Amino acid sequence: MGEFELIERYFSRPPRRAALGVGDDCALFAPAAGQQLAVSSDLLVEGRHFLSTVAPERLGHKALAVNLSDLAACGAEPLGFTLALALPRADEAFVAPLSQGLLALADRYAIDLLGGDTTAGPLALCITVFGQVPPGQALLRSGARAGHTLWVSGRLGDARLALEVFRGRLRLGGDDFEQVRLAMECPEPRIALGLALRGIASSAIDLSDGLLGDLGHVLRRSAVGACIELAALPRSALLAAQPDELQRSCLLHGGDDYELLFTAPPALQAQVLAAGARAGVAVTAIGRIEAEPGLRLLDAQGRLQTVQPQGFDHFAA
Amino acid sequence: MGEFELIERYFSRPPRRAALGVGDDCALFAPAAGQQLAVSSDLLVEGRHFLSTVAPERLGHKALAVNLSDLAACGAEPLGFTLALALPRADEAFVAPLSQGLLALADRYAIDLLGGDTTAGPLALCITVFGQVPPGQALLRSGARAGHTLWVSGRLGDARLALEVFRGRLRLGGDDFEQVRLAMECPEPRIALGLALRGIASSAIDLSDGLLGDLGHVLRRSAVGACIELAALPRSALLAAQPDELQRSCLLHGGDDYELLFTAPPALQAQVLAAGARAGVAVTAIGRIEAEPGLRLLDAQGRLQTVQPQGFDHFAA
Numbered sequence: 003m004g005e006f007e008l009i010e011r012y013f014s015r016p017p018r019r020a021a022l023g024v025g026d027d028c029a030l031f032a033p034a035a036g037q038q039l040a041v042s043s044d045l046l047v048e049g050r051h052f053l054s055t056v057a058p059e060r061l062g063h064k065a066l067a068v069n070l071s072d073l074a075a076c077g078a079e080p081l082g083f084t085l086a087l088a089l090p091r092a093d094e095a096f097v098a099p100l101s102q103g104l105l106a107l108a109d110r111y112a113i114d115l116l117g118g119d120t121t122a123g124p125l126a127l128c129i130t131v132f133g134q135v136p137p138g139q140a141l142l143r144s145g146a147r148a149g150h151t152l153w154v155s156g157r158l159g160d161a162r163l164a165l166e167v168f169r170g171r172l173r174l175g176g177d178d179f180e181q182v183r184l185a186m187e188c189p190e191p192r193i194a195l196g197l198a199l200r201g202i203a204s205s206a207i208d209l210s211d212g213l214l215g216d217l218g219h220v221l222r223r224s225a226v227g228a229c230i231e232l233a234a235l236p237r238s239a240l241l242a243a244q245p246d247e248l249q250r251s252c253l254l255h256g257g258d259d260y261e262l263l264f265t266a267p268p269a270l271q272a273q274v275l276a277a278g279a280r281a282g283v284a285v286t287a288i289g290r291i292e293a294e295p296g297l298r299l300l301d302a303q304g305r306l307q308t309v310q311p312q313g314f315d316h317f318a319a
Numbered sequence: 320m321g322e323f324e325l326i327e328r329y330f331s332r333p334p335r336r337a338a339l340g341v342g343d344d345c346a347l348f349a350p351a352a353g354q355q356l357a358v359s360s361d362l363l364v365e366g367r368h369f370l371s372t373v374a375p376e377r378l379g380h381k382a383l384a385v386n387l388s389d390l391a392a393c394g395a396e397p398l399g400f401t402l403a404l405a406l407p408r409a410d411e412a413f414v415a416p417l418s419q420g421l422l423a424l425a426d427r428y429a430i431d432l433l434g435g436d437t438t439a440g441p442l443a444l445c446i447t448v449f450g451q452v453p454p455g456q457a458l459l460r461s462g463a464r465a466g467h468t469l470w471v472s473g474r475l476g477d478a479r480l481a482l483e484v485f486r487g488r489l490r491l492g493g494d495d496f497e498q499v500r501l502a503m504e505c506p507e508p509r510i511a512l513g514l515a516l517r518g519i520a521s522s523a524i525d526l527s528d529g530l531l532g533d534l535g536h537v538l539r540r541s542a543v544g545a546c547i548e549l550a551a552l553p554r555s556a557l558l559a560a561q562p563d564e565l566q567r568s569c570l571l572h573g574g575d576d577y578e579l580l581f582t583a584p585p586a587l588q589a590q591v592l593a594a595g596a597r598a599g600v601a602v603t604a605i606g607r608i609e610a611e612p613g614l615r616l617l618d619a620q621g622r623l624q625t626v627q628p629q630g631f632d633h634f635a636a
Contacts, residue, residue: 026460026540027392027524028357030452032350039356040345041433043447045403047440075344086362086445116358119445123364128403128436128445130360135347143343208344223343 008092009120012101013085017114029116031082033134039081040133040140042072048125052187053168058096060187061127062103068210069131070111070191071260075208077141077200078133080193082114088123111193141199141206141264146224148293150204150265153274155192155283157236158213159249160185162256166248178240189260195285198277199264206264212255214297216263218311221297229298229306230289246302254299254309265291325409326437329418330402334431346433348399350451356398357450357457359389365442369504370485375413377504378444379420385527386448387428387508388577392525394458394517395450397510399431405440428510458516458523458581463541465610467521467582470591472509472600474553475530476566477502479573483565495557506577512602515594516581523581529572531614533580535628538614546615546623547606563619571616571626582608 017031033039046065048054056064066083073080085104089097108115116132164186166172167179174182192208199206205224207216213235221228235253242249266274271287278285292298299309339347350356363369363382373381383400390397402421406414425432433449481499483489491499509525516523522541524533530552538545552570559566583591588604595602609615616626 027389028359028395028450028457030355030357030393030457032355032454035352038347038349040347041401041447041449042345043401043403043435043445045405045436045438045440045443045445047405047438047443050438050440072344076347078345084358084360084447086360086447088362088364088443118360119362121362121364121367123362123367123443124441126362126364126405126440126443128360128362128447130358130401130403130445130447132358133345137349140339140345140347142339206344 004092008097012097013115013118015105015115017116018112029084031114031116033081036136037134038137038140040073040076040078040135041130042069043128043130044069044072045126045128056187058100059103062100063107063188065127065129066104066107067189067191068260069129070193071189071208071210073131073133074192074196075141075206075262076133076135077139077196077206078135079197080111080113080131080133082116083108083129083131084116085118086128087118087120088126089120090125091122139200141196141203143205143207143220143223145205146220146226146265146291147204148226148291149268150291151268151271151287152228152230152263152265152289152291153285154209154236154261154263154288155195155278155285156261157238158209158259158261159241159252159256160238161189161258162252163241163244181238181240186258189258191260192262192281192283194281195262195277195283198281202270202273202277203264203266206262209259209261209263210257212257213263214254214309214311217297220263220265221311227292227295227297228289229292229300231300232302234286234288236284236286321409325414329414330432330435332422332432334433335429346401348431348433350398353453354451355454355457357390357393357395357452358447359386360445360447361386361389362443362445372485373504375417376420379417380424380505382444382446383421383424384506384508385577386446387510388506388525388527390448390450391509391513392458392523392579393450393452394456394513394523395452396514397428397430397448397450399433400425400446400448401433402435403445404435404437405443406437407442408439456517458513458520460522460524460537460540462522463537463543463582463608464521465543465608466585467608468585468588468604469545469547469580469582469606469608470602471526471553471578471580471605472512472595472602473578474555475526475576475578476558476569476573477555478506478575479569480558480561489565498555498557503575506575508577509579509598509600511598512579512594512600515598519587519590519594520581520583523579526576526578526580527574529574530580531571531626531628534614537580537582538612538628544609544612544614545606546609546617548617549619551603551605553601553603
């Protein structure tokens with residue numbers, strides 16, 4: 003199958019919202035009148051962002067999910083995306099389920115695949131996602147203020163637990179492994195929560211490179227410090243049953259969580275909890291923003307430690 | 320150097336037009352009131368779209384240029400772009416000139432690098448470009464009508480001549496080689512021409528995969544046929560001095576030309592020539608759109624041949 007037939011068969015659908023979709027030099031669309039466009043781009047490379055063992059359907063899901071997660075962190079409403087795909091060969095047995103996983107997630111948000119590019123090359127997917135947000139309402143990394151509560155959605159660390167299994171450092175039974183593998187391969191973008199937090203959260207970021215690293219971005223852009231409580235970090239029963247050191251590293255440095263980390267004034271606690279309930283996702287207070295720069299961790303033994311806001315660095319790993 | 324330092328040093332600049340640029344989960348911007356957004360995405364992979372011998376500065380230029388070329392083909396005004404970059408390692412001696420070439424072209428169009436992603440991996444660049452165009456004024460592939468004149472900008476085939484040299488099938492002297500190498504490595508996006516052709520051209524496409532292949536897209540989407548005249552195809556003196564067979568293959572199947580192929584009613588010939596003059600680029604009539612499907616070529620000997628609208632296929636090459 004050739005490049006154009008492949009695009010035609012697996013990636014061309016009539017657009018829902020866009021004026022013009024796949025098949026011309028450009029796609030044409032517009033945000034709603036008066037709204038700003040929110041844009042983010044993520045490149046997933048085999049062996050770095052996903053393992054060669056991943057089912058193509060899950061890979062399709064994940065590639066779009068991690069991009070939607072950036073929109074969620076901004077409180078933006080998804081509109082559409084472009085896909086650029088490098089494939090070792092035009093293999094239908096791979097491309098068909100990949101497109102299925104990708105488009106199933108797109109359907110859930112009623113967004114358009116607007117266009118893109120297909121080429122031969124080492125397996126990689128580059129998605130650029132578009133959303134809309136009213137001016138002044140986007141959630142940014144720069145809005146955290148001393149005294150604000152630090153919150154996180156969902157649970158942390160399961161994706162990293164799966165990676166430990168794949169790396170041969172940990173063994174888990176079949177059902178347990180499937181649970182953490184799902185967390186790693188099928189993250190759920192927190193779009194509904196991001197929208198519900200407009201006007202409530204003072205800052206937000208999505209957790210892709212590990213809690214400490216991503217929190218570090220918020221602290222730097224907001225020029226504040228923070229104290230987080232290790233015991234408060236939400237985790238699965240499976241992770242809670244692991245040795246302390248492993249728990250700590252999965253929770254603080256895990257990466258691939260795709261939960262939202264956000265701040266809000268303490269007076270808005272009830273609104274934050276209501277936003278979580280509306281969005282159908284647990285939200286947990288995990289610490290506090292402080293005026294003093296740096297990051298402090300209250301550990302499981304009640305000791306206060308200074309920690310480095312170090313996350314995953316693609317060139318250091 | 321780590322990932323974040325690399326982004327900070329080489330790819331972060333205050334945005335000119337955007338409300339928010341590099342450094343948050345999303346960039347925020349808006350097209351001018353009432354205008355549609357035009358979006359296109361291209362992925363360039365080492366060994367496929369560029370050779371490892373290319374100077375990083377030229378690679379940076381070309382990666383953005385081929386994306387801007389898609390905006391040109393739609394008659395859109397460039398606004399900004401995202402860049403996702405996979406690099407084997409964070410090598411400043413490569414990244415610094417790459418960013419220089421990329422941003423120098425961005426500066427010429429006063430557009431923003433809005434955000435993106437950097438990761439370790441086999442060398443690849445994915446750029447998604449954004450422009451704006453008033454509703455109904457975008458140039459599309461679908462507007463060619465029987466009787467319209469077929470036009471092309473600039474000259475065709477020099478980029479392919481350079482590829483023939485790199486493949487060891489042709490030898491050229493130093494200055495001659497530099498001329499064709501420049502055509503291959505530093506294409507000039509025809510933005511000014513695309514804008515000047517709004518309201519004049521009935522259809523347009525940019526030539527990336529070779530004249531016949533890209534013309535084939537226009538014919539299919541417009542449900543028409545065409546006849547082109549080989550002798551009319553604009554070429555450099557250098558290409559004109561090559562053997563007939565080589566000339567023909569460079570002109571018809573070359574690829575990497577990044578010129579505009581467009582159609583216009585014959586009554587608008589003077590306006591087309593004026594648009595070319597305003598944009599500072601030669602425009603040449605090369606044939607005619609016909610109601611009869613298929614593609615016919617009047618060859619150098621005055622014989623009419625039926626040819627296949629076959630272009631470059633990334634999985635067939």
